[in-house]
Amino acid sequence: MNWLKNIINRIKLEIAYRKKLKELRKRDPFIYK
């Protein structure tokens, strides 16, 4: 079951990364409209 845990962890990390990127984009008023 380790492979499944690895996949779940990777998905979690990817979601966290995308969330952070989305937040950062909102801070840039010249690009984020």
Next chain:
Amino acid sequence: MITVAGGDSHVWGSELADSPHGGPAGYSRRTFTALLSTENYVCAAYPGIGNIEIAKRIMDACDIIQVDRFVIVCWTWPSRDNQIDSDQTIINLQEYLVQHNIPYLFTCVDNCIITNHTKIAHSNWYMFPQGTKEGETHTPRGFYQWAVENKYNIGVDGHPLEHAHRDATILIKEKFNELVKKHY
């Protein structure tokens, strides 16, 4: 000494009265980077670009200009390169400048670029003072944050105007002089 400035629209001088367009030589001489420059000034910035492009344009400019240079970079939001930080880009430029013995000063538009990466030489950075209002964090600010929080006039597209640049020059001057003196 030639001051070579890198950054986005804030360093280009978008919306400043003497920046008529985004074409060749359309950049302003009233930005804080230009006002800091005591002799010759070269603007390698361009509106809307990300940090990877900022670093590349500085390296290209320094490869062409072989005489005494001083580099000032105002880093922009890392999300323009689809990244959550620009550490590697900053380190790459820092290493290039050190290898070529070019003195430099880094600052930024927004403090979201600041991380605790140990390879980044924070002694060569200038950060703007934090706000004084209650509830505001005490983290030092980037140029854009500082100008907005201190209610400087902003153009219709959102860029801080001449007054903010003039006052920013006064704030950065000491650090700029310290780094110039250290090298030349």
